[in-house]
Amino acid sequence: MSSVSQSRSFNENALAITANNIRQSIIEMLLAAGSGHTAGPLGMTDVFTALYFHILKHDPKKPDWPERDRVVLSNGHICPVLYATFAHAGYFPVKELLTLRKFGSRLQGHPHREFLPMLETSSGPLASGLSQAVGMALADKIDNGNSSDRYTYCLMSDGEQESGQIWEAGMLAGKNRLHNLIGFIDRNNIQIDGFTEDIMPLEPLGAKWEAWNWHVQEIDGHNFEEIVDAVNRAKAVFEKPSMIIARTIPGKGVHAFERKYEWHGKPPNKEEAAMALNELRTLGGKIISEHQ
């Protein structure tokens, strides 16, 4: 089973290069689309890279492999990073990314599994992903008890933690001790109307999940070693579901986009995209780009 990513050994440099390529694809596809979200996808690129290029049990040649780990993207609006990661992992050609948000494209503005069957869920309306992931983990637990090594991952934004449905799902997962469920919260502190702590304060966020009987870790969401270690620790917890709060920088990788909520929901224009691609290709000016 050589095509299964899980068997790969940890190589931080290789992951960094892959993440950089994915970020470039994100910029290119958003420019071609003319609409979409920039900050979230760039901020979560390292987590997606760690998942699809090191952590997950999956096979791009057999997207419907029953034994695969399940990944539910709850905040569907950051789908450019999911699509770009799919393409770089070999699920479909990288050039297809330029069809994002276009009529007839498999890459809908928000993920839709009717168009792209390899998606585990269609998503977009916030806060319903965790419930679906809980359902998947519950079903697996009904069939296989604690013996299953098939994990369900749910990737969420911090803004959607404001919704009651997340609280409902959190309580149910804690009650049912879903050891096979691992959540990620993209803790980038921004949402569409501003900073989360101004819109609706979430802190203490970890304490909320602990109160629902989850195992909680807070990590640097741009440090591959921390991401991988956190998932390994989560898998070692048999009595609880796990929540990994990944502290990320929105717009990560492009200095001008970083930490600005204004970049939540808009794409770069031509000049901004050229600037961003140059910064990514030169690793922030560390190397000379042939494109300069």
Place this chain on the structure above:
Amino acid sequence: MLNKTLNQKLYDKNVEMIPIRKGFGEGLLAAAEKDERVVGLCADLTESTQMHLFKERYPHRFVQMGVAEQNLASVASGMAAMGKIPFITSYAMFSPGRNWEQIRTTICYNDRYVKIAGSHAGVSVGPDGGTHQAIEDICITRVIPRMVVISPCDAIEAKKATLAAAAINAPVYLRLAREKTPVMTTHDTPFEIGKATIMYSPDSGAKISAAIIATGAVVYGALVAARELEARGVHVTVVNLSTIKPLDQEIILKVAQQAKAVVTVEEHQIAGGMGSAVAEYLTQVYPVPMEFIGVHDTFGQSGTPAELIEHYGIGTKSIVAAVEKVVKRSRTLR
């Protein structure tokens, strides 16, 4: 004349009465016995929705959700993604009422085959009052693409509908009523999703003046009205339209062509309900005068089921009056 497969004693004073939701509970148990993929999820109303029969027999396939209807819908979607056949239950007001967007997006848009059983539909819920009387649920479910909408007329049909819902590859809404209602069908009455049943038809040779198309427990009122009308020389056909979506266009067109006048009867808002579905179809293919029996853009309230059915104009008297009115309109047009 009653359909021969029906309970021939249904006009008796002491006609057997069973709650429709009980038929659901028995149907779920039977479906679970047939198929181990069936799971049950309930939002703190296990006995009220009659899911307790399933829970007692299959505790490891039952999930108690607590008061969390949005989670109820989406967790079921996730379980369906893993190959389960989830039935979710609550009062119709809360599921599909409170969790409509989750049903729309995580179940139907997502193409997951979750079966939504909404109990306590209609004003006949009675003393609990308007907050608990779902009279908008047919409208909000039939508008969602892919959704199958079934409103059984009695407990026996509810059991058959539950078994059929488990077997079909589609999301399904099962509309259930709380109170005991007359048993009209028998084990021999055919049931198939998407097929309506002619419950009552005039003796051969009699000129048919109107077709009554009814759904749910109020089919009984339509049958009583049919007999009263016949005594006055007005011959009608009564159709039990238990599947509201997909619509049995063949039967609807046939009875409309025969009668040239239609009355629809439902315990639901007139706006967007079963009558609307029938009108959407007939106006395109065979427009005939129609009258709609249902709730007129208002909310329910406390009372006995009989008082409420009467107050909201859904009872036998109202059906008889509507038939007489539509027949008159139909004649004027000819």
